[in-house]
Amino acid sequence: MIDMHCHLDLYPNPKDIVQQCVKENMYVLSVTTTPKAWQGTKSLAEGCKRIRTSLGLHPQLAHERYQEIDLFDELVLKAKYVGEIGLDGGKDYTQYQNIQISVLEHILNSTQKAGGRIMSIHCRSAVDSFLDCLTNYQDAGIPILHWFTGTQTQLQRAISLGCWFSVSPAMLATKKGKSLVEKMPKERVLTETDGPFARLNQKILMPWDVKKVIPHLSEVWKINPEETNITLISNLQNILKSIV
Numbered sequence: 001m002i003d004m005h006c007h008l009d010l011y012p013n014p015k016d017i018v019q020q021c022v023k024e025n026m027y028v029l030s031v032t033t034t035p036k037a038w039q040g041t042k043s044l045a046e047g048c049k050r051i052r053t054s055l056g057l058h059p060q061l062a063h064e065r066y067q068e069i070d071l072f073d074e075l076v077l078k079a080k081y082v083g084e085i086g087l088d089g090g091k092d093y094t095q096y097q098n099i100q101i102s103v104l105e106h107i108l109n110s111t112q113k114a115g116g117r118i119m120s121i122h123c124r125s126a127v128d129s130f131l132d133c134l135t136n137y138q139d140a141g142i143p144i145l146h147w148f149t150g151t152q153t154q155l156q157r158a159i160s161l162g163c164w165f166s167v168s169p170a171m172l173a174t175k176k177g178k179s180l181v182e183k184m185p186k187e188r189v190l191t192e193t194d195g196p197f198a199r200l201n202q203k204i205l206m207p208w209d210v211k212k213v214i215p216h217l218s219e220v221w222k223i224n225p226e227e228t229n230i231t232l233i234s235n236l237q238n239i240l241k242s243i244v
């Protein structure tokens with residue numbers, strides 16, 4: 001099982017969650033929302049080889065935390081993964097659009113200078129602006145668009161720019177989400193929960209709930225669940241290989 005976008009540090013009992021992930025043999029990308037949180041979140045998974053912690057600055061926090069960008073520049077040299085970063089064009093954040101873009105450009109530039117990273121991206125209601133930024137930083141690494149909710153046209157543009165996608169049980173529970181997943185190249189799909197933010201049937205998703213995606217993916221890809229798991233693991237191996 002792979003949870004490529006999970007906020008381990010934001011569960012009320014992160015240490016228990018880490019233990020359970022280890023027990024379940026899960027691969028987890030533990031994303032952070034501010035550079036200051038990276039070290040502490042990383043220490044939660046000390047010694048757990050399959051849990052990696054990414055360095056982030058969430059677009060919804062960009063206007064409050066842009067001062068931490070210097071810390072981002074310092075830590076990106078040590079961090080193997082970047083995220084959660086991106087843009088949020090939701091109506092509560094349109095007033096912060098300029099600062100979000102300048103923070104994102106700064107991050108993409110530093111990440112590119114550091115040699116490129118796998119990046120977990122938030123681009124809710126801002127897919128085109130995100131892709132516009134990305135085109136200026138082609139060597140920033142591989143973006144994984146998390147919980148993609150754009151249009152089919154935006155999806156095609158993202159694919160042509162080399163983006164990957166992490167899909168969640170919550171996303172596959174909607175008709176729109178499902179029709180987007182149908183058009184994603186199978187070899188560029190990974191799974192995620194976005195817990196503890198995301199819920200399914202009112203229940204907060206736990207990292208191991210990511211297995212709920214398997215029957216849906218298996219239906220979309222017209223292969224059995226076992227082959228679906230094999231495909232996902234091989235996708236993970238491929239993305240890891242592509243960034244040294």
Ligand code: MN
Pocket residue numbers: 005007084194197
């Ligand atoms: Mn998230």
